[in-house]
Amino acid sequence: MKQFMIALSLVGFFSPPCLAFADDASKCQVKEMVDYSKAELEAADKALNEQYKKTRETLEKNWDPEYSNMPEQSAVEVLLKAQRAWIAYRDAECRLRAKRFDGGTAYSEIFAGCIGDLTVKRTQDLCYTEDDFANGG
Numbered sequence: 001m002k003q004f005m006i007a008l009s010l011v012g013f014f015s016p017p018c019l020a021f022a023d024d025a026s027k028c029q030v031k032e033m034v035d036y037s038k039a040e041l042e043a044a045d046k047a048l049n050e051q052y053k054k055t056r057e058t059l060e061k062n063w064d065p066e067y068s069n070m071p072e073q074s075a076v077e078v079l080l081k082a083q084r085a086w087i088a089y090r091d092a093e094c095r096l097r098a099k100r101f102d103g104g105t106a107y108s109e110i111f112a113g114c115i116g117d118l119t120v121k122r123t124q125d126l127c128y129t130e131d132d133f134a135n136g137g
């Protein structure tokens with residue numbers, strides 16, 4: 001059942017990274033895959049990096065310190081801290097998920113699947129953040 005639920009939630013990874021959009025949240029939907037090959041992990045990482053860059057550019061363009069509760073810290077600085085924290089979380093979480101397979105052949109597959117899954121989800125989160133800032137949200 002768990003594998004079925006995972007497969008059900010994994011719908012179409014190779015959509016283009018989220019583009020700036022108005023009210024169509026479906027453009028932030030990204031696909032996931034259960035088994036990630038090296039090429040798929042590289043594609044997920046590339047999509048994340050592209051979305052991070054777009055989000056950063058949108059924050060640079062649209063953040064106004066006059067309306068901030070933390071004017072001494074820009075939105076881009078907060079994004080950078082959040083991204084660094086997310087990377088630490090991703091790595092620790094995936095080690096934990098794969099830990100019960102430590103020493104076995106499934107470890108690297110479980111670890112890579114987790115990295116891919118969390119990378120795709122982070123790309124989607126960054127897309128939503130970009131949209132919030134682009135549309136004054």
